[in-house]
Amino acid sequence: MCTCLEVDSVLKSFGDNIVLTDVYLCCKPGDIIGLFGRNGTGKSTLLNIIFGTLKGDRSFLRINGQVIKGSAYHTRQVAYLPQHGFLPSYLTVSQVAALYVPKEQVKHFLGDRFIFKSRNNKTAHLSGGEIRYLEIKLILYSQAPYLLLDEPFNGLSPIAAEEIRRHIAESARTKGIILTDHNFREVHKIVNRIMLLDQCYLKEIKDKEELIPYGYYLPPERKE
Amino acid sequence: MIRFRLYYAFFRSTWLPSIFTGVIMAIVFPLTTDFKVLTNETLKNCLLLIPTAGLGMNFLYKELTQKEEYFFFYNQGIGKVRLWAATFLLSASSCFILYQVFRLCVHAWKWIAS
Numbered sequence: 001m002c003t004c005l006e007v008d009s010v011l012k013s014f015g016d017n018i019v020l021t022d023v024y025l026c027c028k029p030g031d032i033i034g035l036f037g038r039n040g041t042g043k044s045t046l047l048n049i050i051f052g053t054l055k056g057d058r059s060f061l062r063i064n065g066q067v068i069k070g071s072a073y074h075t076r077q078v079a080y081l082p083q084h085g086f087l088p089s090y091l092t093v094s095q096v097a098a099l100y101v102p103k104e105q106v107k108h109f110l111g112d113r114f115i116f117k118s119r120n121n122k123t124a125h126l127s128g129g130e131i132r133y134l135e136i137k138l139i140l141y142s143q144a145p146y147l148l149l150d151e152p153f154n155g156l157s158p159i160a161a162e163e164i165r166r167h168i169a170e171s172a173r174t175k176g177i178i179l180t181d182h183n184f185r186e187v188h189k190i191v192n193r194i195m196l197l198d199q200c201y202l203k204e205i206k207d208k209e210e211l212i213p214y215g216y217y218l219p220p221e222r223k224e
Numbered sequence: 225m226i227r228f229r230l231y232y233a234f235f236r237s238t239w240l241p242s243i244f245t246g247v248i249m250a251i252v253f254p255l256t257t258d259f260k261v262l263t264n265e266t267l268k269n270c271l272l273l274i275p276t277a278g279l280g281m282n283f284l285y286k287e288l289t290q291k292e293e294y295f296f297f298y299n300q301g302i303g304k305v306r307l308w309a310a311t312f313l314l315s316a317s318s319c320f321i322l323y324q325v326f327r328l329c330v331h332a333w334k335w336i337a338s
Contacts, residue, residue: 053298076301086295090237099230100300142299 003064004028005078005146005176007050011058012042019045020056021200027146027176032168034187035180036205036216037197043180044083046197047148050178051080063146079144083151085131089124093134096123100138109141114160128155136164140171147171149179153186165190184216230300231310238311241285242278249273271323275315283308 010023019042027033037043048054050061052071061068063077072078087096093115101109110119114133118126126134132155139147149168153161168177169190181187188194194205196214205211250269286293294304 051298053295071303073298074301074303079299080295082292082295084292086292086299088233088237088293088296091233095233099226099233139299144299 002026002028002062005050005064006062007046008060008062009058010046010049010056012045012049012054012056018200020049020197020202023197023202025050025178025195025202027178029145029174029176030172031176031178031193032172032191033176033178033193033195034184034191035178035195035197036182036184036211036214037180038214041197042200043197044150046202047080047150047178047180051078051148053080077144078146078148079139079142080148081135081139081150081152083154085128085135087123087131087135089122092122093119093126096134096138101141102143105141109137112137114163129157129160132156133160133164137167140167145175147175147177149177151181152179153181153183161186184211227300227302230297230302231307231314234297234307235311235314238279238282238286239315241282242274242315244278245281246270246272246274246278249277267326268323271319275312275319279308279312279315 005027007023007025010020012018012020019040023046025033025046035043035046045054049056049059050072052068052073061072063072063075068075073080091099094110097106097109097119110116114130115137118130123131123134132152136149136152139149152164152168156164165186168179171177172190179187179191188208194208194211195202196205196211198214247270250266250273294307297303297307
């Protein structure tokens with residue numbers, strides 16, 4: 001039995017616009033997969049299909065060899081950080097932590113230097129960057145073995161982004177992580193696999209120079 | 225226990241707007257014009273409208289403006305249908321209990337007055 005998350009034969013279109021065709025993706029614990037592609041190529045769509053909040057025209061999902069028939073989020077095997085904020089505005093940071101983080105880790109979670117000073121504030125009173133940092137940490141502390149992060153570095157300061165990269169690398173020791181971001185410079189430091197969505201198909205990138213035509217990587221002669 | 229707290233947190237977020245909507249609708253659209261009966265009927269209508277129309281309006285409001293918050297509960301394995309079903313049950317039973325308490329107080333008052 002494969003200890004992995006596998007999504008197979010994904011087909012999705014919006015009206016006449018086909019976004020995903022025969023997409024196959026396998027993520028094992030220890031993988032940090034960077035999913036790249038131009039705007040509108042279906043990165044968020046694919047993550048939503050895996051998580052179960054969007055139904056593909058055709059898709060098959062297996063987690064640890066078990067076929068998932070309904071939405072994957074019911075199994076609590078997958079956690080998803082959406083592009084938009086998802087924290088309820090009526091809860092404080094401490095309340096959110098108590099609802100998400102295992103009891104024995106709450107103190108350590110709230111002791112984080114970026115979270116500590118705002119732990120008694122309502123999430124509605126936090127800045128965009130603070131909310132994003134909190135959301136990412138909540139997902140990383142989740143007990144789900146597979147994490148989907150949609151543009152996690154959006155709105156983060158360089159110091160906060162560095163901290164998040166460190167946390168992602170730590171979490172990846174026991175979890176499988178798929179993340180999308182346009183900020184290749186941030187992402188390529190931590191990913192160990194790169195996938196590219198192009199013209200409805202998903203392909204694995206073995207050499208970073210294959211990303212040059214897509215604008216993610218500068219050709220060697222332009223670096224001077 | 226955590227799952228109950230999640231359901232309760234969502235229920236709490238709907239309670240006040242539902243009460244507000246239910247009360248406004250019960251006052252604005254009275255089902256009887258007899259003033260003597262009005263107070264009793266108004267309260268009965270309030271408690272009927274809170275878990276139905278009040279919650280219904282709240283559902284529409286959340287669907288239009290706060291749809292992203294559902295992901296907070298999805299990540300804990302709780303779907304939208306279960307969330308609203310639990311909220312409706314909690315709301316309806318709270319209103320039922322409140323109505324029974326009110327009736328008890330009215331009977332007690334009548335007994336003391338006599």
